[in-house]
Amino acid sequence: MSEALAVEAHGITKHFDGATAVDGVDLAVPSGSIYGILGPNGAGKTTTLRMLLGIIDPDSGERRLLGAASPLEVADRVGYLPEERGLYSGMNPRDAIAFMGALRGLPLKEGKARATKLLAEHDLPADRPIRTLSKGMAQLVQLLGTIVHKPGLIVLDEPFSGLDAINQERLEALIRDQAKSGATILFSTHVIAHAERLCERIAVIARGKIRFEGTPEEARTRFPSRVRLATRHAGDWEKALPADAKCESGLWRFRLPEDGIEPLLKAVIEADAGIETLAIEPPSLHEAFVAIVGDAGERP
């Protein structure tokens, strides 16, 4: 296994009482990259992350985190934001962040100093009990606790869920900053827009299996472009439309046929149908995701 990879997994599998939650997942997350694990709810994202982090052990397969076979060996170099956010409600943000750092080996005094600085940078109070903070603020506090010890690998499970648009933007900026400083970011999400904006590589997981692994661009180009066509007149030319074409309010939508769009265009022109709209667009990552997950027989 290579040290150029921050996270590696080979065939990791997890069963829960006969049900297969994760089925032979392979992953290779390059060091210093922002990597997204995309999948619908219940696809196995959280279980995969928990196995990678050593919170639970896989039933079979092999994993390696920052070059270590045992994730706890490198726990001090890892930051983790679980999907189920939790903080001690009676603690203040500074102590909470310092405590999370201390769990990862950061001396408490140093943790408090860094927490004070981080909180000030993000306009968050340091001394108020966490129970008095808004949900978004509390989530941000937990995220700061995830990075206070300056980890080399940051694992975020559904980090954007529950955040409003402004806080989502702040979080995206923070992720980019961490990546710029050299950290590897691995996060799971079912909101494709974040992955599209942030990720250098993605893995799409559905029904416990990896259905796609590569760059977002590769995911998009894996599927044919979409065509939108509107004409002034209907007619026989419509017989040349591909079988998957669907018309809504006079606008036809269909996948770009394998033999190109020229035969259809010839029919439209010969019929003098009058082209009003013609657009050939590569699929968005969202469309690619839906297609990948749909192919896996799962509703996204």
Next chain:
Amino acid sequence: MMRTLRSALVIARRDYIATVWSKTFLIFLIGPLLPLIFGAVASMLADGGDQGKRRDAVALTMPADDAAAVMNARAKLDDRLGDQIPLLERHAPAPGQAALGGTLDRPRLDGPPQALHDLGGPIGLILDTARADRALGGTPPAPVDLNTAAIQPPPDDHDRSDVGKVAQFILFFLTFLIASMLVSNLVEEKANKIIELLASAVPIDAIFLGKLIAMLGATLTGVVVWASCAAIGIEAFVPAGAIPTPAIGWPIFLGLGLVYFVMLFLLWGVLYLGVGAQAGSAREAQTLAMPLSLGQALVFTFASAQASHPDRPIALIAAIIPWSSPFAMMARAAILPALWPHLAALALQFVTLLIAIKLGARLFRTNILKTGRPARQPNRFARLFRR
């Protein structure tokens, strides 16, 4: 190992501060003191009420003439002072009874220290009155000193076993009291959804250890407070020497008591934490902990059944079973002076504790973070013993 310990201390520190700085802890501290406070108040009220009651009789062993003079003087004073004046009976003192002997000019009062303290004044008054009566018409007699000697009867095994029983009860009471705190602490952790964060950062054993250490620390804080109050109470209300000395001696007895308390706490704490890991809510935790609490009470009953006879089979079995051993060994320390059985018992308890922590942590790990359907019992146990 060092990492586990370091992580455990981080968790313990947080838990300890959170526990001790809570309002609940104040109630926890006051709780066991209430019986003491009520007891003290009742005792004071009883003392007040006892002002009108006669005190224990004092054996009168003086020569006949002197004794008659003393009895007359007492009768005179009794008319005026009533129940302030102790009873005097002409016979040899019973064990533990105060005795007035010597002569009227060289009187001597022997008895337990508290009796001397209580009776010195009234007896002196009786003696002065008797001597004044004898000198009627003559020169008033100069007061003479009442010689006193404290006599403490040596404690027998029965007295000592009472000490052992009290120690057993204190151990039981303390561990019983904190068990529910341990479970609710863990349930709170799950409710706060913090457990996954901890599990990703530190070994599960460290979470276990940390919580145990924190609760132990909080409880020892309570013990210090309670022990201080108890010491003040004993000093104020219990006569010196009234508590029999254990066979092994007070310093070792108290030291063993502390060590056995720690072991007992940890041994039962592991079980309660294991149960707490299965619970999803405080109500569920209470339901799950109930059989354990019942078991704890049964073990205490079993271990204290032969507290007065530490060499009988039941007492020996109780001394060997780690979860009842601290109870049984405290009773033993009260009656028998040998130290080596305690070292052996502590070694056994320690080894059992290590195994229990390992198994408890595994049970904790297999259940606390599982997603998907609930586990079936057979699988739980299969996983527990896997590896």
